[in-house]
Amino acid sequence: MAEFLSLQEAVSKHINNGDTVAMEGFTHLIPFAAGHEIIRQEKRDLTLIRMTPDLVYDQMIGAGCAKKLIFSWGGNPGVGSLHRLRDAVEKGWPHQIEILEHSHAAMANAYEAGAAGLPLAVLRGYVGSDLPKVNDQIKFIECPFTGERLAAVPSVRPDVAVIHAQRADRKGNVLIEGIVGIQKEVVLAAKRSIVTVEEVVDDLGASVNACVLPSWAITAIAEAPKGAKPSYALGYYDRDNAFYKDWDGIARDRDTFQAWLKENVFEKGAA
């Protein structure tokens, strides 16, 4: 059964230095509050996995939490670059990080294989792409039935999955609505999971086919209202597109980034 913890306790108890951590939420429901708590607790040497690193990983990479990044699209959606990620990759600031790069289809398949307990995922992918030349985790196999050449990637099995959702009930069952992304798969693929939620309610109010993660499939739940801002939680608040645009200016420069981090993460959110 999921254990209800404060966000501070959940991160402290379940995320260790050196862990492989996957924080998901496909544009929607990105667990920013959890990311900021990881920064505040100064977790180090994390292998971070995420399809679209987004601002949350830009902030964590800039704050020095990451040793390695596994991803498939590392930009600020609709705006441009992730400048902290680029500074780490191009100039080694605050330190060099290793990258392992996939396509979305491969990452989605790898998470699903992880959730299914399989060692690998098979897809009709990477035809003609140079990505297999720079990522030794992409191989090709022959279908034993048809002889077709298919791509294979290892499944994703993180130490910890972190996601954000709209609601949990008092037993710890969690409801996810709207763009559900890859969140169910990452929780089921991981050894441990932390789910932050907008609110804890008596009744989830879930429709019969809603995306619900049962309490017994989750390790810890932490209430974190507005925990996805500046991304969004459908039914609670909209995506703060203006902040995504502003981030470009904040993140471009190391000093403005560090001032932002100090004011908005270390001072404002401290327990």
Added chain:
Amino acid sequence: MSLEFTSSEMMSVTAARALTNDMTCFVGIGLPSEAANLARLTHAPDVTLIYESGTLQTKPDVLPLSIGDGELCESALTTVSVPEMFRYWLQGGHISVGFLGTAQIDRFANLNTTLIGDYREPKVRLPGGGGAPEIATNAKEVFITVKHSKRTFVKDVDFVTTVGFGRDGKARDNVPHIGRGPTVVITDLCILKPDPETKELVVTSLHPNVTREDVIEATGWNIRFADELDTTSAPTARELDVLRDLKARTNAHHSSTQSGQQ
């Protein structure tokens, strides 16, 4: 009376015209999204638009800043998970057109959105492949829209993120169960199509007021022109009105600050 329009508007209108009502289109963010929604709001009201965030048959009122804006989900017929999106709908063969943008394109329509320079020591690190590598092979055909410049139209891309026809034009030969690849490239200067034999991109139509020299000047290889070179029809008043309204709504929407800071 002739209408005034910019080269960017010419590009969006021309790209929109490539879509028809019966298509199921997997839409990339940016220029493809602008063109796809313009098509939906003009001549192709029933075109099916799909974004990789899982939104099926979406009808946004403003252009999304990201592939997962709430607007896309709320106006969609339904929203599916990301693995379902890529495994069933794309790989399963339900997408007629993949509509992509790019940072670099070469003469065989290979796309680079990964980096400029060397992979291990990049001059410029770009966002990466995202959904494009498999959209390009699993959609039945691919449309590409991108602004025309020597920086973008290079003889050989620094990195093949997403295959057009490969560095030799033959990458799709004898590969079963994949799509036809790029069938048209639409820029702010012209329309290009692959030569049926060699797969090299050839200019088939010049936009109004654009010369061959303009295209030669903006292309990083010795560009070929079709024997029968067309002139693209200028945008109509309605196309321009709808496009300008859409862009005005979009700008107003995305600059409205909710909190300023988190």
